[in-house]
Every structure is written in structure tokens, then in C-alpha cells.
Amino acid sequence: MKFLTAIMFEFTPKCNLGSSHPWCPHNADRWAGKDTTRSLDDSSILDLAVKFTEEHGFRGVFGWHYYNEPLFEAGRLFDLVRLIHRRVPSARFVLWSNGSLMRPYMAGPLKLFEQVIVSDYDKRGEELKAICPHVELVYPSPDARIDDHEEPWPGQSTRPCPRPFTEFCIDYHGYAHVCCNDWRGKSSPGNVLTDPLHEVVDRWQRMRDRIITSTVMGDMPVACRCCGVRDPLLQTWDENIASECITYSREVYDRLVGV
Numbered sequence: 001m002k003f004l005t006a007i008m009f010e011f012t013p014k015c016n017l018g019s020s021h022p023w024c025p026h027n028a029d030r031w032a033g034k035d036t037t038r039s040l041d042d043s044s045i046l047d048l049a050v051k052f053t054e055e056h057g058f059r060g061v062f063g064w065h066y067y068n069e070p071l072f073e074a075g076r077l078f079d080l081v082r083l084i085h086r087r088v089p090s091a092r093f094v095l096w097s098n099g100s101l102m103r104p105y106m107a108g109p110l111k112l113f114e115q116v117i118v119s120d121y122d123k124r125g126e127e128l129k130a131i132c133p134h135v136e137l138v139y140p141s142p143d144a145r146i147d148d149h150e151e152p153w154p155g156q157s158t159r160p161c162p163r164p165f166t167e168f169c170i171d172y173h174g175y176a177h178v179c180c181n182d183w184r185g186k187s188s189p190g191n192v193l194t195d196p197l198h199e200v201v202d203r204w205q206r207m208r209d210r211i212i213t214s215t216v217m218g219d220m221p222v223a224c225r226c227c228g229v230r231d232p233l234l235q236t237w238d239e240n241i242a243s244e245c246i247t248y249s250r251e252v253y254d255r256l257v258g259v
């Protein structure tokens with residue numbers, strides 16, 4: 001996992017803006033037909049953070065967003081970050097938030113995060129910069145990912161997708177996702193709360209190497225075959241790791257596809 005720039009833990013499933021954003025998969029039955037008896041608690045997150053770092057070579061940032069709002073449970077989040085940092089001093093953190101619950105008393109704990117990014121739906125930009133000077137404001141547009149597409153989109157690209165270098169998302173019930181666009185987990189490499197972690201990581205790595213190199217739809221996981229995004233850019237949380245990802249992609253391409 002040394003070529004991965006971020007691991008996201010959906011430590012809470014709650015979002016204060018969920019009902020006002022009907023386009024967001026937060027509002028869908030995300031775990032239909034899946035076992036939801038287990039969920040991410042603080043000790044399982046700490047255990048996973050240690051194993052990802054010490055056994056699987058992860059060097060990127062730990063994040064807390066998926067289809068939730070991390071500051072909905074701000075006190076627990078800040079305690080979790082401190083807990084992980086005490087056990088893994090090299091651990092790095094990113095916070096991506098909708099910003100609407102950010103308050104002046106959070107100014108101190110927000111320094112725990114090397115990156116703070118706010119989707120500034122409420123247009124509180126100046127107020128947020130006063131609370132957290134290193135905040136980065138973004139203004140996302142709604143997309144159609146909630147549409148549960150079962151077939152390739154008309155004219156869908158077959159290019160390789162570097163998205164699996166960007167993130168490895170673990171949802172509230174422990175299911176791993178190749179990226180946030182596969183919010184139903186159609187191509188989940190497994191569940192980190194019920195499956196041995198090395199098996200989940202191994203499945204994910206084999207899946208990733210196909211996604212970053214193949215131009216053949218049949219070689220792609222089903223989620224990617226039906227994906228309307230097919231991200232053309234390597235979005236990154238760490239420029240140094242990202243540059244290594246490009247080199248690694250070429251090596252995998254030569255190995256799997258040939259020169």
C-alpha cells in the first residue's frame with residue numbers, strides 16, 4: 001500500500017446535510033443485502049491504522065470522510081486522531097468536511113490535520129479561514145453517481161483509471177471500496193472487520209493493477225465497467241507518493257500488458 005495516497009475511515013455514517021443533498025449516495029440504501037451487524041469502532045480503526053502502516057507500508061494520509069460528515073462527531077474524531085498519533089507517530093491526517101459544523105473552539109484540534117478541505121456549500125469561506133488558516137475551500141458540483149448504472153454509459157471511456165492510487169475507502173460497516181464512485185461496493189475487495197486484512201489488501205492490489213493498466217472493459221471490475229467517471233487524473237494527497245505511482249503504473253503496464 002506504499003503507492004496509496006489516502007485511506008478513508010467512515011467512522012460515523014451521519015451527515016447533517018444528507019437530506020438536503022438528494023444527489024448524494026448518503027441517501028441511498030448503500031448496504032442493501034449486506035451484513036451490517038458490525039461497524040467501525042475506535043479500537044478497530046486504531047488496529048487497522050497500525051496494520052496498514054506497519055505491515056502494509058502505507059505512507060499517505062488517513063481521512064475520515066466517505067458519505068458522511070466527520071465533524072458530526074467532532075469530539076470523537078479529534079480523540080481518534082490523537083489516539084492513532086500516539087501509537088503511530090508518523091501517522092498523517094486529512095479532514096474533508098462540508099464546513100457547516102466548524103466552530104471557533106475547534107481551531108486547536110484542526111491543527112492535527114495536515115490538510116483541511118471544505119466543500120463550502122454554505123459559503124462560509126472567510127469565517128472558516130479565521131478558524132483554520134490552512135483550510136482549502138472547494139466548490140463541488142452535484143454528479144449522477146447515485147444513479148445505479150448496471151451497463152456502461154454511452155460512449156464510456158475505456159482508458160485506464162489511476163483513481164485507486166488516490167484512495168482506499170472503508171465504509172461504516174467495514175466494506176472496502178476501490179474508490180468512492182463504487183459506493184454500493186459492487187467490486188469490494190472485502191470487509192476489513194470480518195476478512196483477514198492481508199486477503200483484502202491482496203485482492204485490492206490485484207484489482208488496482210488491472211484498473212490502472214487495462215483498456216479492455218472485460219478486464220475491469222464490474223464497478224469500473226459501469227463507471228461514468230473513469231477518473232483521468234491522479235488526484236493526490238501527497239505529491240511525492242503520486243510521482244512514484246506514475247513510475248509504478250508503467251512497471252505494472254510492462255508486466256501485465258507488455259511494451
Ligand code: SF4
Pocket residue numbers: 161162163164178179180181182211223224225227228229230231
Ligand atoms: S473506473 Fe470509476 S469506479 Fe473504477 S476506480 Fe476509476 S473512478 Fe473508480
